[in-house]
Amino acid sequence: MPVRTARQWFWLGSAALLALAGGVSLAVWDRAPRDASALFSLSLPDTSGQQQSLSQWRGKVVVINFWATWCAPCREEMPEFVRAQREFGPRGLQFVGIAVDEPDKVARFAKELDLNYPALIGGYGAVELSKTLGNDLSALPFTIVVDRAGTVARIQLGPFKPDKLRSIIGNLL
Amino acid sequence: MPTRRRGLLRRALVVTALTLMASASAQVNPLAPEKAFRFSARALDPHTVEARFSIADGYYLYRDKLHFAVEPAASGLTVPLLPNGKIKEDQFFGRVETYRGNLIVNLQLQATPPGQNVVVQAESQGCADLGICYPPNIQRVIVALPAAGSAPTPLDEAPKKQWFK
Numbered sequence: 123m124p125v126r127t128a129r130q131w132f133w134l135g136s137a138a139l140l141a142l143a144g145g146v147s148l149a150v151w152d153r154a155p156r157d158a159s160a161l162f163s164l165s166l167p168d169t170s171g172q173q174q175s176l177s178q179w180r181g182k183v184v185v186i187n188f189w190a191t192w193c194a195p196c197r198e199e200m201p202e203f204v205r206a207q208r209e210f211g212p213r214g215l216q217f218v219g220i221a222v223d224e225p226d227k228v229a230r231f232a233k234e235l236d237l238n239y240p241a242l243i244g245g246y247g248a249v250e251l252s253k254t255l256g257n258d259l260s261a262l263p264f265t266i267v268v269d270r271a272g273t274v275a276r277i278q279l280g281p282f283k284p285d286k287l288r289s290i291i292g293n294l295l
Numbered sequence: 296m297p298t299r300r301r302g303l304l305r306r307a308l309v310v311t312a313l314t315l316m317a318s319a320s321a322q323v324n325p326l327a328p329e330k331a332f333r334f335s336a337r338a339l340d341p342h343t344v345e346a347r348f349s350i351a352d353g354y355y356l357y358r359d360k361l362h363f364a365v366e367p368a369a370s371g372l373t374v375p376l377l378p379n380g381k382i383k384e385d386q387f388f389g390r391v392e393t394y395r396g397n398l399i400v401n402l403q404l405q406a407t408p409p410g411q412n413v414v415v416q417a418e419s420q421g422c423a424d425l426g427i428c429y430p431p432n433i434q435r436v437i438v439a440l441p442a443a444g445s446a447p448t449p450l451d452e453a454p455k456k457q458w459f460k
Contacts, residue, residue, distance in 0.1 A: 190428070190430075191387060191388075192357075192360075192388075192420070192428065193422070193427075193428035194385060194387075194422065194428070195422065195426040195427060195428060196428065197386070197387060222430060231387060234387075246430065249430055259325060259327060259328070259427075259429065260429065260430055261325065261427040261428060261429050261430075262427065262428050262429075262430075263426075263427070279325075279427065280325075280425065280426045280427050281426045
């Protein structure tokens with residue numbers, strides 16, 4: 123087999139660099155509806171069994187995160203959410219977790235993390251809901267950022283890089 | 296190398312490079328679970344079904360979320376012996392065992408009449424290294440059990456792509 127020409131190495135090298143630069147963000151946001159009314163009309167129980175209507179957070183910048191304790195990448199990004207909630211909560215940011223999970227596991231993890239935002243229980247119905255919002259694979263974590271006007275500003279499949287999350291939140295607050 | 300093969304190689308390299316460039320500017324798309332955790336099954340003998348997961352690179356399945364069932368229930372599936380996976384410490388769940396690559400599980404059926412069709416159902420739950428997890432996923436295949444004394448049925452494989460002849 124002949125030695126690769128310099129030209130071929132150039133093409134392969136460029137391709138590799140571009141692939142790296144492209145990053146591994148998994149936004150699927152061209153698929154999602156723009157209006158978050160369907161989300162705000164949702165009512166789900168929290169870990170103590172109390173029904174919580176998402177409409178109570180209308181007017182805030184709401185970050186709705188679909189997650190589960192059985193999803194390690196989901197758990198790993200949550201400390202950053204706790205930090206952001208603490209820092210930006212006074213300015214109108216509201217994280218809401220919707221767990222595709224069992225209440226006792228969610229409660230245990232919420233306690234470990236000292237969770238400072240609501241952990242609602244969605245069950246597998248929550249997975250179906252996230253599908254209508256652009257989550258074709260029903261995968262987790264799946265996060266929707268809604269602005270104060272109730273418009274979907276960002277959809278994220280996969281972990282949210284902290285600087286990306288903060289930049290999006292910062293622009294909306 | 297003959298000239299024709301060299302031309303093919305060159306074209307393959309260009310296509311690969313272009314694909315990488317295209318996928319870098321587009322979003323990275325995780326595989327659908329049926330592709331990431333491709334399930335197949337075949338009969339080895341009248342009472343044994345070989346169940347197989349071909350797990351794509353960069354994906355893994357959890358051992359404790361793996362469940363098999365065979366229909367009709369009267370087939371008498373015994374508790375399958377699962378191979379050893381990779382053990383890791385999970386911060387929340389403690390010791391967790393995962394599988395990558397090819398996962399093969401033999402399913403023993405105690406009470407099937409030879410020559411019958413059965414439905415093999417596999418439930419699995421897995422994640423991708425790039426940072427997502429799928430909910431539990433059920434896949435079902437029909438397996439024709441051979442009559443007594445036949446050879447194992449051939450494995451149903453996806454056609455392999457070939458760059459070179």
